[in-house]
Amino acid sequence: MKAETTKEAPKKKGKKVKGPPQIVVNTAFCKGCGICVEFCPKNVLAMKGAKAVVIALDECIECMFCELRCPDFAIAVYPAEG
């Protein structure tokens, strides 16, 4: 089981006390169905080849729907601390 972080959570300065969450896509499990990409309300995810990747982590509102609707146990959303 190899989990790959597609993008590290960047540290934000200024107004926002809470940083962006961390989204981990396990590419070994992702079958590329595209459900997470289609139903993300903020277009945080996109398809790259046959795998889901994170493209706009700052937009994430932590609704968790990508994780809840992923049939393949491939996405984990870790909400920001604080």
Added chain:
Amino acid sequence: MAFDYDQYLRVDRLPHIWCPGCGHGIIFKALLRSIHGLEIDKNDLMLVSGIGCASRLPGYADFNTLHTTHGRALPFATGIKVMKANLHVIVTSGDGDAVAIGGNHFIHTCRRNIDMTLIVFNNSIYGMNGGQVSPTTPYGSFASTAPWGNLSVHFDFMKLAQGAGATFVARATTYHVKLLEKVITQAIAHKGFSVVEVLEDCPTAYGRRNKMRGPVQMMKFWKDNCVMIDALDKLPLEEAKEKIPIGIFCQTTRQEFTDEQHQVAQRAMGEE
């Protein structure tokens, strides 16, 4: 914190066998979250399945599990519940397994009102067998055995379950994941026989024959066509007819089979 599914999984078996976009994984995850939410110990839970795609599920779950014959998951589960009444027995079954081949067992388990939970993975087709028509294939849909469209009307086994005497009857879809988790949680907590129908997508056997090539199109269909049962009355009659109701249809209580059996056993042994 993301939910840790691994604590309930046989991790070495993953990734699972289901097709890309198959709704089974979504229901499986909702079931694991419900079990976690109810704080049920792994050893106090029994997962039983018959034959079919949905019946592969217990193979991935780290509970007491049993994989049985086609359509006969409910009789096996009844046997387990009667002997070990303290176990939470959950049956996972496909639409063909539960209401076609096991249809008679389904009726009589409803009638008996035994304290178990049945989750029917309704993908409207016999997925594993090769896309044949099942009793829940909608009228006019195409299947490998209905190349000109299905001629018979599909049946609503939510009404059958209520008529036969199940005391908790609910329907959800793989699009409405929050509702799905809620109804599964209530079904497991309910004392008596509970039936949960989950409308889900089968892009491989059903979708590609019915102009819904991908799982996304199929999930959008649930999004556009399903309405909560309470909101259905507020719609105009013509519109309401075409919608699929979801939510909890029935939640009542009546005498439960294992309780009755326990009382009879005590009477027979003169311990009344």
